[in-house]
Structure formats: structure tokens, C-alpha cells
Amino acid sequence: MNSLPQQPMVTARRHMVVAGHYLAAEAGLKMLEAGGNAIDAGVAAGMALSVVHSDQVQFSGVAPMLIYLAEQDEVVSIAGLGYWPKAASLGMFRDQHGGSIPLGLLRTVVPAGPDAWITALSRFGTMPFAEVAAPAIRYASEGFTVHPVMAKFIDRYQENYRRWPSNAEIWLKDGQPPAVGDLLVQSDLAASMQYMADEETGAAGRGRKAALKAARDAFYVGDIARKIVAFHGENGGLMTAADLAGYHTPVEKPLSIDFAGVQVYSCRPWCQGPTLLQMLKVLETIDLPTLGHNSADYVHTLAETIKLVFADRERFYGDPDVIDMPIERLLSSAFAAERRDRIDPARAWPGMPPAGEIPGFGGVPFTPAVDRSPSVAAADTSYTCTMDRAGNVCSITPSDVSFESPAIPGLGFCPSARGSQSFALDGHASAVAPGKRPRLTPNPALVLAKDRLAMPFGAPGGDAQPQGMLQVLLNHLVFDMDIQPAIEAPRFSTHSQPNSFEPHASKPGRLAIEAGIDPGVGEDLTARGHDIEWLSERSDAVAGVCAISANLETGLISGGADPRRSGRAMGF
Numbered sequence: 001m002n003s004l005p006q007q008p009m010v011t012a013r014r015h016m017v018v019a020g021h022y023l024a025a026e027a028g029l030k031m032l033e034a035g036g037n038a039i040d041a042g043v044a045a046g047m048a049l050s051v052v053h054s055d056q057v058q059f060s061g062v063a064p065m066l067i068y069l070a071e072q073d074e075v076v077s078i079a080g081l082g083y084w085p086k087a088a089s090l091g092m093f094r095d096q097h098g099g100s101i102p103l104g105l106l107r108t109v110v111p112a113g114p115d116a117w118i119t120a121l122s123r124f125g126t127m128p129f130a131e132v133a134a135p136a137i138r139y140a141s142e143g144f145t146v147h148p149v150m151a152k153f154i155d156r157y158q159e160n161y162r163r164w165p166s167n168a169e170i171w172l173k174d175g176q177p178p179a180v181g182d183l184l185v186q187s188d189l190a191a192s193m194q195y196m197a198d199e200e201t202g203a204a205g206r207g208r209k210a211a212l213k214a215a216r217d218a219f220y221v222g223d224i225a226r227k228i229v230a231f232h233g234e235n236g237g238l239m240t241a242a243d244l245a246g247y248h249t250p251v252e253k254p255l256s257i258d259f260a261g262v263q264v265y266s267c268r269p270w271c272q273g274p275t276l277l278q279m280l281k282v283l284e285t286i287d288l289p290t291l292g293h294n295s296a297d298y299v300h301t302l303a304e305t306i307k308l309v310f311a312d313r314e315r316f317y318g319d320p321d322v323i324d325m326p327i328e329r330l331l332s333s334a335f336a337a338e339r340r341d342r343i344d345p346a347r348a349w350p351g352m353p354p355a356g357e358i359p360g361f362g363g364v365p366f367t368p369a370v371d372r373s374p375s376v377a378a379a380d381t382s383y384t385c386t387m388d389r390a391g392n393v394c395s396i397t398p399s400d401v402s403f404e405s406p407a408i409p410g411l412g413f414c415p416s417a418r419g420s421q422s423f424a425l426d427g428h429a430s431a432v433a434p435g436k437r438p439r440l441t442p443n444p445a446l447v448l449a450k451d452r453l454a455m456p457f458g459a460p461g462g463d464a465q466p467q468g469m470l471q472v473l474l475n476h477l478v479f480d481m482d483i484q485p486a487i488e489a490p491r492f493s494t495h496s497q498p499n500s501f502e503p504h505a506s507k508p509g510r511l512a513i514e515a516g517i518d519p520g521v522g523e524d525l526t527a528r529g530h531d532i533e534w535l536s537e538r539s540d541a542v543a544g545v546c547a548i549s550a551n552l553e554t555g556l557i558s559g560g561a562d563p564r565r566s567g568r569a570m571g572f
Contacts, residue, residue: 007484007561007568009484009559009569010073010157010561011557012559013555013556014571014572015032015038015386015557015571016033016046016550016557016558016571017041017375017387017570018547018559018560018568019382019385019546019561019567020057020382020383020384020546021048021566022054023048024049025384026570027044027135027136028041028042028044028384028554029041029570029572030044032386032572036125036126036132036388037125037392038388038392039120039126039392039394040121040125040126041388042065042067042384042385043121043132044132044136045396047133047135048139049382049398051144052139052147052150052452053149053566054170054184054186054189054402055157055379055401055403056379056400056402057382057398058111058113058191058400058413058414058415059136059189059398060114060397060414061112061115061399061400061414061416061418062080062112062398062399062400062418063112063113063117063397064077064079064267064273064444065078065395066266066267066394066395066396066445066456068391068393068456069124070390070391073131074252075253075254076253077251077267078116078119078250079116079267080115080116081112081418081438082111082437083109083268083424083435083436084112084432084435084436084438085434086242086243086434087434088238088419088432089432089433090425091397093106093264093493094424097424103163103404104163104404105238105405105406106237107416107417107420108415108419109233109241109296109416109418109438110247111228111240111415111416115127116249117132118216119248119249119251120394121212121497122208122212124352128200128211129200130198130200130201130215134197135192136193139192140186140190140383140412141185141186141194143184145180145181145183145184146179146181147180148566149566150178150181150184151179153403154171154177154403155177158176158177160403162175163406164407167402170189171184171403178567188411188412189412190412191220191412192413195216196215197215198526199222201213202214204456208260220247221245222240225245226241227411228244228411229241230527231406232408235406252268254268254411255274255277255331256266256277257281259281260450261449262449262477263447263449264280264447264473265277265446266279266445268320268327269316269320270318270437271439271440272317272441272463272466273445275317275332276332276445276473278331279309279466279470280473281336282340283474284333284336285340288478289476289479293475294490294521296520296525299517300525302492303348304342304348306466306467306494307349307494307497308342308343310494310496311353311354311497312330312339313497314352314429314497315362315363315365316330316361316363317429317430318417318430318439321362321436325404326358326361330356333502335356335422338356346528348511349496349509350508350509350510351506351508352506361413363427363431364426364427366498368499368506369506370505370506370507371499371506371507375510375541377461377540377541378441380400380441380459380462381397381399381460381462382397382398382565383444383460383544385444385458385546385547385548387548387550387557391552393446394456395444395445395446397444397458397459397460397465398419398461399440400418401417403421405417407544412493418440419438421440421502422436422502423504424433434454437471440464440531441501442455442458443469445469445476449552451553453551453552454547454549454552455476455546455548457473459543459544460565461494462501462542463497463500464543467491467494467542467543468545470490472492475489476549482558483548483559483560484558484561487561490513491514492512492513493512493542494511494542495510496508508531512533512541513525513533513534514539515537516537522534538563540565543562544562544564544565545562546567546569547559547560557571
């Protein structure tokens with residue numbers, strides 16, 4: 001591996017923003033420089049990502065968040081994930097679509113992002129929606145130059161964009177994928193955001209919260225809602241006015257565990273976030289430094305841990321508002337010990353191992369199709385995290401692609417196609433049901449140690465997200481790497497689990513390893529039964545982790561951004 005960092009670590013003493021694109025980081029920094037707090041900055045950066053990463057983040061998509069409120073010394077979670085429309089049914093997908101959830105309007109769930117952004121501002125922010133949205137509106141209306149990550153993904157999915165004229169009109173240039181450096185203007189998206197801002201401004205005399213509600217209502221009951229509902233009605237979709245008007249994102253207490261002297265936080269099991277906590281629980285009694293960083297024993301131990309935890313994810317994880325979910329048991333030391341005992345140091349599980357046994361809980365198993373193709377980057381999601389001088393912290397993983405469902409003509413966005421992460425299988429923990437949320441891959445995380453450390457982190461990358469996040473966290477906490485080298489160090493990912501995205505295929509035994517890990521390690525792992533796939537150095541197929549690490553004892557704030565994608569850190 002090239003030992004020199006591909007990009008420098010950014011340090012600051014006052015505030016920091018890290019985001020999946022430099023313009024989003026700039027948007028967040030502008031809020032902090034204007035006197036806003038970390039929540040204002042996180043929302044600004046997140047909405048900017050829905051413009052500059054609109055191939056992978058939709059303004060009308062999902063936006064799960066973890067927020068640390070310094071004055072209250074409290075962590076809260078904003079779910080930012082919509083539910084299936086009331087007209088959705090498992091039987092429809094089973095009987096009319098052969099047990100699949102097809103591309104297009106039918107995989108649309110209620111858009112959650114706008115409500116999540118405004119909920120964050122109303123409950124915990126200080127600035128108006130119009131000011132926080134201003135950078136995103138400018139980037140959309142004036143345009144920005146297409147960056148390599150966006151060019152790559154639009155090119156890969158160009159046939160999907162061509163399925164819908166409204167998508168092709170926005171994201172293809174003269175019918176072809178844009179080249180790096182082309183100007184991408186999204187006028188309709190800018191107008192949608194501006195309409196919300198104008199509604200807020202018009203209601204300003206009624207007070208800040210009422211004005212923010214007016215911006216929210218512009219989307220969920222106003223002209224935007226009417227256009228979404230009309231398009232669904234005219235094109236065989238399921239969304240109704242009642243589905244939109246009734247949505248409000250939960251604000252809830254997150255999950256957390258102790259690990260290596262810190263507290264690690266995750267959202268609840270409507271997303272895959274708790275898998276990170278489970279992995280850490282399995283590893284907590286293993287002497288990882290003695291195994292040696294990225295040695296064969298180390299890679300094998302982590303890979304087998306991840307496979308065991310993903311088996312539990314498939315068996316138990318689903319919307320806890322709808323199904324019984326034994327999350328306390330899954331995060332217990334006793335359960336972790338049972339799972340740890342299933343790791344054979346000399347032999348890999350040939351595919352996904354059995355899930356743990358928790359009597360009275362768990363859905364029916366899903367039998368995935370086998371996919372032997374090379375591993376590629378999951379084309380969803382970006383990430384941003386922020387910290388202000390008061391110590392508030394925000395960790396956000398906004399998502400939803402623009403090539404799985406049609407953009408609503410005149411609005412400039414695709415309502416959330418996150419239904420692709422449900423299963424059309426009776427009895428599955430994440431089976432389709434009206435009013436139920438899919439099991440989300442985006443999973444922001446946060447580490448806190450009182451008066452010592454604050455570390456928000458997250459990543460794009462589908463099923464690779466918690467795997468990359470785990471490795472970066474261990475690099476930083478256990479192997480004492482600074483945050484930028486911890487992010488850039490070679491990584492690996494397993495693929496034995498059913499892919500979280502429709503059609504949920506798996507690659508049994510597959511362990512993808514970046515160049516930079518010793519070739520002898522790969523030979524050793526092959527002998528243990530892993531199906532080794534060598535990736536390029538710093539491959540985008542192992543997630544794109546971004547993080548802030550704040551040393552609360554010295555006051556130094558460090559930002560780390562992954563060169564595998566297009567992340568950047570900015571601080572002062």
C-alpha cells in the first residue's frame with residue numbers, strides 16, 4: 001500500500017464539517033461561520049448532498065441522524081425513514097410480481113427527508129429553513145460540475161435513467177451520461193426547495209416553529225404533495241394524500257454499548273445500525289492487537305464476526321414498531337459470547353452461518369440467489385457529520401438513488417424508492433406491510449467518552465457500510481491511528497449475506513480484499529475456505545467512511561474523509 005495519505009487530515013479548534021462532497025462540506029461550514037450550530041450545519045450539508053450527490057441522495061429520500069446535544073448531555077436519533085403506503089401489500093408483490101419488488105413507482109415509500117430536516121431544525125437547530133437550504137438551492141439552480149463518483153454511477157445505471165424521460169431529462173446530457181466536468185443544473189429541484197423556503201418566509205410572522213411547519217406542509221400537504229399524489233394516481237403508484245400528510249419522523253432514544261472505554265451509539269433496528277454494535281460486542285473480549293492489524297488471523301476473525309452478525313440481521317431485524325424485536329438480547333454480552341463461540345479460527349463458514357437462537361423471535365429465512373459476479377460499490381447514500389464550538393455533534397447518512405423510480409415531472413426528485421430494501425416473503429422480519437418501514441442500510445454512528453472523545457462517523461456503501469465503519473473505528477481506537485490514516489488503511493468486506501437491495505442475491509464465502517493487504521494473507525485466508533476477491537487499492541467497494549474525531553482534553557478537532565469516494569473535511 002502507498003503509505004502516504006491520499007489527502008491530508010484537516011484539523012481545527014472551533015468547528016468541523018465532513019461530507020461526501022466538498023460543496024456539501026462548504027454548505028455546512030457556512031452555517032457554522034454564520035453562527036449556526038452543528039444541527040443547522042448538518043442539515044445544510046445533508047440537503048446539499050441531495051443536489052451534488054443526487055445520483056445517490058434524493059431530497060425526498062431518507063435522512064437518519066444521531067445528534068448529541070452538549071448542554072443536555074444527551075444523544076437523540078431522528079429516524080428519517082418513511083413507511084410503505086397504506087395500499088401496499090405483500091400479496092400484491094408475491095402474486096403479481098413473482099415475489100419481487102420491481103423497479104419503478106411500486107417500490108416508493110413515503111418520503112422522509114424533508115420532514116427529518118425540518119424536525120431537526122425545529123427541535124434542535126437555530127436557523128430558518130430558507131437560510132439552511134440556500135446553498136443547496138444555489139447548487140441546483142446554477143449548477144455544479146459533475147464529479148468522478150457521480151459520473152461513474154450515472155454511467156453504470158444509464159439504462160435505468162433512460163426508462164423514465166423525467167430522469168433522463170435531468171441526469172443524462174443529450175441522452176448520454178454526463179462527463180466529469182459537465183455542468184449539472186437541476187432547476188425543478190431548486191424550485192421545489194425554494195417553494196418550501198417561500199412558504200416559510202410567508203409564515204414568519206407566526207413564529208419560528210410555525211414558519212418551519214409551513215415549509216414542511218408545503219411538501220407534505222401543499223403543491224408538492226399534490227403533484228406526487230397525482231403522478232402516482234396516473235401511473236399505477238400507491239401513494240395517497242393521507243400517506244404523505246400523516247408522516248412525521250420519530251425522534252427517539254438511540255441504542256448504545258460500551259466498547260474499549262467509550263460509548264458507541266446507533267439508530268434502532270429499523271436500520272442495520274445495530275449490527276455495528278453487535279460486531280463490537282462479539283469482538284470485545286478478543287485481543288485484537290495480538291492478532292496483528294490486517295493479519296490473516298485478524299481479517300478472518302472480523303470477517304467471521306461480520307457474517308455471524310449479518311445472519312442475525314437477516315433473521316431478526318425489522319421495523320420495531322411493527323414486529324417484536326429482541327434487540328436487548330442481541331446486544332447482550334451473553335448472546336455475543338454464544339456467537340463468538342461459533343468462530344472457528346482455522347475454518348471459514350462456507351456461506352452465511354446460522355442465526356443465533358432466541359426462542360419466540362425471528363422471521364422465516366430467505367434463500368438468496370447466488371451471484372458470482374465481481375464485487376462493486378453499492379450505489380446508494382452519502383454521509384455528513386458536523387461539530388460546533390459548543391460541543392454539539394451531528395451524524396447523518398442521507399440516501400436514495402435517482403435510477404430506481406421515476407422523477408416526478410416538475411419537482412426534480414424521485415420520492416423514496418427505499419422499498420427495495422424490504423422482502424416480498426411471508427414471515428420475513430422485513431417483509432412488506434402497509435405502514436411498515438423497510439430495513440434501511442444507512443446507519444449513522446457516534447462515539448462519545450465524556451471529556452475525552454467525540455466521534456461521529458458513517459459511510460455510503462450498502463452492506464459494506466457497517467463493515468467499513470467497524471474497521472475504521474478499530475483502527476482509530478484499538479490501533480491508535482489518527483483518523484485520516486484510519487480511514488485510508490486497506491479494508492475488506494464480506495458478501496455471504498443476502499444483499500439488502502432487491503433482488504437480495506448473495507456471494508457465498510466471498511471475501512473482497514483491497515490491494516495493500518499482504519498477498520500472503522490472501523493465500524492463508526483461501527486455505528481457511530474464504531473465496532478471496534482482490535480489489536484495487538482504495539476501492540470504492542469497501543464503503544466510503546467519513547468521520548470527525550475531537551480530542552476533548554486538548555480541544556483539537558480532526559476531520560477524516562475517504563478518498564475512495566469524494567469526501568472532504570473543512571474546519572476552522
